[in-house]
Amino acid sequence: MKEVISMWKNTRMIILTALSAAIYAAFLIVFKGGIVIVPGITEIRPANVFPPVFGLLFGPAGAWGAAIGNTIGDLFGGTIGPGSIFGFFGNFFLGFIPYKMWGATWGLVKKGDMAPNVNNVQKIIAFEIVAFVAAAACAIVIAWYLDLTQIVPFAFLALVITFNNFLASIVVGPILLALLYPRVKRWGLIWTDIMDKGDVAAGFAKGIGAILAVVGAVGGLIFGVLVAVGAAGQQAFGFAGESGKAAVWLAVLPFLIALIVASFMLSGQEQFEEEED
Amino acid sequence: MESELYLDYGTPYHRLDARTKLIVFLGVFVGALMFKNPIWQLPTAALVLLQVAVSRSWRNLYRIRFVLLVMSVSSIILWNFFSSGTTPLFWIFEVESMFYAINRTMTILMIVSMGVVLISTTRNEELIMGMIRMGLPYRVGFAVSTSLRLVPTVASSLMTISQAQRSRGLDLETGNIVDRLKKFLPLLVPVFISSIRNTNIFGMALESRGFGARPDRTYYLQMRMRATDWVLLALLLLYVAASIWLNIAGYGRIVGLTNF
Numbered sequence: 001m002k003e004v005i006s007m008w009k010n011t012r013m014i015i016l017t018a019l020s021a022a023i024y025a026a027f028l029i030v031f032k033g034g035i036v037i038v039p040g041i042t043e044i045r046p047a048n049v050f051p052p053v054f055g056l057l058f059g060p061a062g063a064w065g066a067a068i069g070n071t072i073g074d075l076f077g078g079t080i081g082p083g084s085i086f087g088f089f090g091n092f093f094l095g096f097i098p099y100k101m102w103g104a105t106w107g108l109v110k111k112g113d114m115a116p117n118v119n120n121v122q123k124i125i126a127f128e129i130v131a132f133v134a135a136a137a138c139a140i141v142i143a144w145y146l147d148l149t150q151i152v153p154f155a156f157l158a159l160v161i162t163f164n165n166f167l168a169s170i171v172v173g174p175i176l177l178a179l180l181y182p183r184v185k186r187w188g189l190i191w192t193d194i195m196d197k198g199d200v201a202a203g204f205a206k207g208i209g210a211i212l213a214v215v216g217a218v219g220g221l222i223f224g225v226l227v228a229v230g231a232a233g234q235q236a237f238g239f240a241g242e243s244g245k246a247a248v249w250l251a252v253l254p255f256l257i258a259l260i261v262a263s264f265m266l267s268g269q270e271q272f273e274e275e276e277d
Numbered sequence: 278m279e280s281e282l283y284l285d286y287g288t289p290y291h292r293l294d295a296r297t298k299l300i301v302f303l304g305v306f307v308g309a310l311m312f313k314n315p316i317w318q319l320p321t322a323a324l325v326l327l328q329v330a331v332s333r334s335w336r337n338l339y340r341i342r343f344v345l346l347v348m349s350v351s352s353i354i355l356w357n358f359f360s361s362g363t364t365p366l367f368w369i370f371e372v373e374s375m376f377y378a379i380n381r382t383m384t385i386l387m388i389v390s391m392g393v394v395l396i397s398t399t400r401n402e403e404l405i406m407g408m409i410r411m412g413l414p415y416r417v418g419f420a421v422s423t424s425l426r427l428v429p430t431v432a433s434s435l436m437t438i439s440q441a442q443r444s445r446g447l448d449l450e451t452g453n454i455v456d457r458l459k460k461f462l463p464l465l466v467p468v469f470i471s472s473i474r475n476t477n478i479f480g481m482a483l484e485s486r487g488f489g490a491r492p493d494r495t496y497y498l499q500m501r502m503r504a505t506d507w508v509l510l511a512l513l514l515l516y517v518a519a520s521i522w523l524n525i526a527g528y529g530r531i532v533g534l535t536n537f
Contacts, residue, residue, distance in 0.1 A: 008416045011489050012480040017420040019472050022427035026468075029428070030435055046461045068424055075392045076428065152359075171458045172465070179466050189476055 001263055002201035004096075007060045012194050020054045020065020020095075021072060028073030047073075048094070049168035052131045053177050055095035056102060056116035057184050059191030059268065063095035083152075086145035090138040093259070094165060097134035097213060098127075099191070100263065103270035104210040105129055114271045116190065117181040118174045127174055135165035137217035137259055140224060144252045147228070154248050155228035158221055197272040201264070209265025212258050220255025227251035282337055282429070284397045289505070290332035291398045295407030297506040301328075302395050304513040308520040309387045312529030315380040318387075324516070325387045325394075334397040338390060345386065352382040363533040373534040380531075401426050406498050415494060431472055438467045 007013040027047030050069075054062030070091035074084045103114050108126035118124045139161035147154035184190055203209060228248045290298075305328075308321050329335060338345070355378075362373025395404070405422035409415050442463045443449070449460050483489070523529060 008414065009489065011484050012476060014416055014420050014489075015423070015476050015479050015483070016473075018423035018427065019476065021420070021424035022431045023469060023472050025424065025428045026431035026435055027465075030432055046458055049458075049461075049465070064420070065424075068421055072424060072428060167455075168458055171455050172462060175462060176465055179462075180469060183470060184473065187474065187477065189473065 003195060003199055003268060004060045004063065006199040007064075007195060010194060010199075012189070013058075013061045013191070016058045016061035016189065016191075016194075017064045017068065020050070020058060020062050021067075021069035024050045024054070024066055024069030025072035025076065028070065029076050045164055046168055046172075048165045049172045049176055051091060051094035052098040052127075052134055052169050052173060053180065055098040055134070056127075056130075056177065057180065057190060059099045059195065060096070061191060062099065063092050066095035067092035083142060083146055086142050090141040090161075093141060094134045094138040096263070097137050097217070098130040099271075100266040100268055101130045101133060101210050101213055102126065103268065104206040104266055106207065106210065111270070115181070115185070116177070116271075117185075118178050124174050127177065128170060131169035131173055132162075132166050133214055133217045135162050135169065136221045137213070138162075138165055140217065140220040140252055140255065140259075144224070144249070144256060148249050153228065154252070155225045158224060158228075162221060192271050197269055200269045200272070201267055202269055203265055203267030205265055206267055206270070209262045212265065213262035216255045216257075216259030216262055220252050220259070223255065224248060224252040282393075282396045283400050284333065284336060286333050286398075288332050288398070290328065290394070292505075293398075293509065294500055294502050294506045295399050295403040296410055296500070296502070297509055298395055298399055299404070299407050299411070300510060301513055302391050304517045305391050306388055307517055309384045311520040311524040313377060313380055313531050313534065314529045315376055315383055317523075317529035318380055318383045321520075322383060322387060325390050328394050329390055332394050332398045334390075334394045337393045337397045341389075341393070345389065348385060348389075349382050352385055353378050356381045361535045362531075373531050376531050377534055396425075402498055403500070406496060406500055410500060416489065419488075427472070431468060434471060435464060435468050439464055 007017075024047055027050065028045065031046055051062065051066035054065050056062070058065065067088045071084055071088050074087060099116070102109055102116060105126040108122040108129070110122070113119075118127055139158045142161055143152070143154045143158035146152045146157055181190075185193075188194070228251075293301075305321065305325060308324075309318070312318055312321075329338065357370050357374045357378045360374040360377045362371030362375075362377075364372040366372045366375055399407070401422055404425070405413075405418040408421070409418045413421075439447075439449075447460060447463055449457060451457075452460070
């Protein structure tokens, strides 16, 4: 997590944060009037392809950009509300998980070719894995909080957000990354080209950290939905049962903690190896 | 989308300190979430309307009328499905769920209106200076300020590129959801490229002016809380405290409502 703070001393990372936020917010606002899923909470969001791509290209600047951009999108798009608080953190994870997990995808992204592009099948698979874990992480953070505050039931919202986030990523994400990477690289704006390796968290037991991130995000989603459907009588893809039940809250909490612990275990430093070799 | 949402009117609301306006925004935000019964929302709605009138922010609200209309209609309909009651109204709707849907719609409209009042009466630099004075690190404040400033520009370029691509035959309205998402690519890439390409020049321009040279910095813009600010904050404190107390005491609920 060190780089999440240390990036603020780098002018270009600050600018990339602002630009990422502005692009994400602009797309969110323009498409706010589209297909509403829950009024004041969420809608079909094609712009959700941006955070994982921003995260991979701009690292922590992409993560901050997603968080700030979502809040600005809420403010100008009319969905600012209690959900916006954890919407900030959820969207942060949507940009944060991809770059942290990219170099720890169990050999899919090989040492010596860790550039955030999709020039082979393994990297495409790696992209889809990190995008899905990020989508689920974002979903459980927001849905857990909105269930706790008795606004929207966990089972419904967690699945809707995961699906909403991941759909854009799976369809458009790899193509977008393939088109943008060469240009961003040429301009010297890939985050590993801007930041110093020493400013990035070293992490520890990164393989286990990646597994813990998957368990925290995907496990939290599955276990949380099962508990919500069972103990609180909620419906997947429907509004029924009870929200604000301690069973749901307690069931998801350990997974959220696992996600935070994984964030400290994962590094991102390994993506600097390519240049050193 | 026009690039400037600030309205240079010089009303009493414009003259308030940015910190006061930010705290008022947050206070009304909290107050608006305290009640489920729309009748209990009326005082807050009146307060919001008063601020819109005093600050003369109607113009910006009028600009986003289409978004507000779509949100209001979808909110009134959908929140009925997301709640239930005991007294039938018509078809599948109940009186309690309709009350709840109206309340949710009012809440959304009030919070959006407060956001519009805030950005219509506060210059970008004042808003960020207010946040910095409230403890936000200035580098983060700069990023937020820059993105706020750039959103209308990016949105405007998105609209231009969208029209250009449509004139070349891009059809965003047909096809299933996957097809439609794929069709967004010709919009995503040019907007991204045109926004990001000048990052290095932007960075050099900032650093040549000493940005980031020291941990702290001084500001040309000076802000000062006046008596009006303190009086308004005192009234806001009373309003928020009363709203919270009434909520805890069980007022403003809808009897017979089941919501999630």
